[in-house]
Amino acid sequence: MKFSQSFIPTTKETPAEATLPSHQFLIQAGFINQEGAGLYNFMPLGKRVLDKIRAIVKEELDRAGCLEVQLGFITPLELWEESGRASKMGLEMLRIKDRKQNNYVLSPTNEEAMVKLVKNRITSYKDLPINLYQIHTKFRDEARPRFGLLRGREFLMKDGYSFHDSTEDMQREFALMEATYRTIFTRLGLEFRVVDADSGAIGGSGSKEFHVLAKSGEDTIVVCDGCDYAANIEAALRGIKQYNKQALEKSKVETPNLTTIEEVSKFLNIEAHQTIKAVIKKAIYETQTQIVIFFVRGNDELEETKACNAINALELVDATHEEIEAVGLKAGYVGIEGLPHGTLYKIDKELYCETNMVCGANEVNYHLMGIDTPNDETLYADLIAVQEGDGCSCCGGTLSHTKGIEVGHIFQLGTKYSSAMKAEFLDANGKSKPFVMGTYGIGVSRLVAAIIEQHHDEKGCIWSKESAPYDVHIIISNAKKDQELEAGERIYEALKEVGIQTLLDDRAKERFGFKMNDFELIGIPYAIVVGKKLEQGVVEIIERKSLTSIEVSLERAVSTMQEKLG
């Protein structure tokens, strides 16, 4: 493509609203532009990158035996009522009405639609397994879109769904998809981790996320320095911790106006790990709300996703003072013993049958010392956030936190949707069974930004070979000189001839420095500069990543590029 005939509006100034490198550079270099909150247009360069990523995803999925389809973007609301997700998805699902006042939604994901597609069309175990996917627009009405393409409302996602006659076969496919995803992200040149994850609103049992490691990541990832254990903080586990405790006589002590763990432990001269902290939340269920207490060790923090899962709530929100008092709780003095009758509570599993602890007395200005926790497993659940420096539950190594951008998520769904929607097949014994399902997602447009978050410098984008909009960027130093222009065009034609995708900067009105800056901003892997050395029959080849250059003869330009691009 000739620059002079393309549409690549680069700008000198960084957009004020963009805070992240990916957001700034993608706008500045003319890849995308913003149309509204969380809504982006892809201009020619951006579209090319998107298509390259899409092509790699498709190639690897097809190789793994998946079948591409395309579902309607707008789906009837009834479809979501059938599975019970109409209420569970909440406001993220954008609802619209047609002229007849019928209700529709802009699809945020497609489990229901895909189950419906297969239902009554695949009816025998002989036709299983099957894995269907699409790469299509999704819409989620995010409460607060931000970070450019990383958290937009409209985005391009690959979503795949597999159907099986047994859990074992679904797990085989799950492992195949993990391997396929690893190949895809490796081809894109990304440094990533596969982590254990929470399944969230999709549901199901086993779930793994693929995270591109980058400072700007929204998720906290727990990694081990001794083995390859990695998990999202929402699902991370740790090894058992040992604590020294002092002997305490069971007693009630006055603790006037001391409501925090820090104050109480200092006042009683007891380490925070010998105290029990009560975190009070309001749990929201589909038809009601309830105040709930989570007890964790004084030096631990509550992990809200774990807590939410422990009581099967839709979500947890902070409880107000009035709400806490209304159910008879004394904020700052809540303890396990003597709770008002009927109070819902959970205790962290690390406190199971713990002895000699300190916690609130459920009475203002009093705490209890020498408390033992109850011997009833149903009261316990994993509730705490793994901290940096904790031990690994697999190998005993040290755990630390890092930030990741979630670019893929694979789920072992089971029969959650097939049962709800009565999507069944006949097995070898002629018995009717619901499909066992897996579901697999990749954020395709998010990857465009994730690649730049991981690969940029202060001057602009640095695309990896397989994601770059073009392979080579020819810069004609002064396109008003016929000699330079002709030499540039000859190299351009020769590169095209051997299948190398090339952008030829033939703009006559721009000077050398301007074009160099555009090259560095756009971030194509290599530039060929046709300029002052041309009279000696020499051009420069610059590698974008290192910004180092070598000189080669005009004749060797094409073959050198072929070697470098492999």
Next chain:
RNA sequence: CGGAGUGUAGCGCAGUUUGGUAGCGUACCUGCUUUGGGAGCAGGGGGUCGAAGGUUCGAAUCCUUUCACUCCGACCA
């Protein structure tokens, strides 16, 4: 959804306190010069000042309402 802020030329901004002819930089167009790190000079085009209502002889500026966008937080498969 809570808190804060911003809407003025394609983009980045000043002007609003104290009402009085719509500004600057950049980009764009024309011409001349320049030509390896975002060129110089000269000339030029481009605006319902986010929208609606109000006060006033007169509103970008004051008042009311509303919409949009951004940031912090909550939330986020």
